[in-house]
Structures are given as structure tokens and as C-alpha cells.
Amino acid sequence: MAGKRRKLGNPLALAVLATLRQHPMHPYEIAQTLRRQGKDASIKINYGSLYTVVQNLEKHGYVEVADVERQGNRPERTVYGLTEAGRREMTEWMSDLVAVPAREYPIFEAALSLMGVLHPDDVVRLLRERLSTLEVQIASGRGGLEKLYETLPRLFLVENEYQLHMLQAQATWVRAFLAELEGGLLPEVEGWRRFHETGEVPPEFLTGEAPGNPT
Known part of the structure; x- marks a missing residue:
């Protein structure tokens, strides 16, 4: 399964397939269900893109029209159900995501790789x-999670737990890195500071010329 090039790569498409695993729904109900179950905290959801995603899933044979509803004078609403191909795709895609670590590009990591363009004192601030x-x-997330534990099974809250742990890990790293910067323990900090104060590039910064380092 690892490395398979999928026809669809949008996480919202996977969320739609997983939601339709519960029962057939029309797109508006899919969006409401995702929000009600808190999935919008992990997956970007908007109605316009969701309708496009459903159409793409239908084009690839992963969902199909199960019914067309009409209530009074309101417009018809198309109800979609999961096909067998959609069930297989959902299972394989989920298995890949859970089992295979993927290289992601968080924006904070990008900023850290380029932080040399800022003065170290500004970075500390x-x-x-x-x-x-x-x-x-972290405090808000911990309190919110404790409240959610009172009404929801833990199975439906594991992504909230993961988010909280990632925040805690990031805070631990930032706290430790700040201690290095403020304590002068980062070997390159003086050269970094001199570059911003004099405009002269320290010789050690010329070696390797890593992106984000003053060059």
C-alpha cells in the first residue's frame, strides 16, 4: 500500500468517505456531521469545496447517488452512498496514513529554517x-478535553489528544531552545548577532551556506 499514487489526495475526500460509511447523506448533511463530530478541528471544511469533492468521488466511482430527496417547495437534495470501490479506497488510504509516516512541511518548521534573517534578540522575543x-x-485544550471525556467515548477524541500532545511537545522544545539562546549556549549565536549588528558575515556561516543562515 505504501507509495501508491492515489487518484484523490485531499483529506476532505477521505473524511467524506468515512462519514458516508455511517449511512448515505446529502453534502450538507455530510458537512454538518463532520462539524458536529468535531472533525473540522483537524480537516478544513467548507461547503463549496465539499460539493466539488463529492463530485470528484462520484466521478471516480467511490460514491454513487442513493436517493433524491424533495421536501415541499425546497430544491431537490441528492443523497450519496459509499460504493464498494469507495469502501476499499477508504480502507487502503486510511491504512497508509496510519501506518506510514509522511514527510510534512509545517509552517513553523519553515520559519525556523529561515530564522537567521531575524536578529537573535527578536527571535527570543x-x-x-x-x-x-x-x-x-495547552491549558484551554486540556480543559476542553476533560469536558469532552464526560460525554464522548475516547475513541472519538484521539485526534484531540494528539493535538494537545503536539502543542505540549512544541512548547517543551521552544522553552529549551529559548534557554539556549538566552544563556548563550547556542554556539553560533554571537556570530549571528554580529552579522545583524555589523553586516559582516562570520566566516563560519559561509560554510555550507544553509538556507536561512545569514550569507
């Missing part, structure tokens, strides 16, 4: 702002 925000998010 900005990371302290980030750490403060992370601590608020």
Missing part, C-alpha cells in the same frame, strides 16, 4: 510570544 500563546492553548 517572538519565541516568548509563541510560548505564551502555546501555554494558553
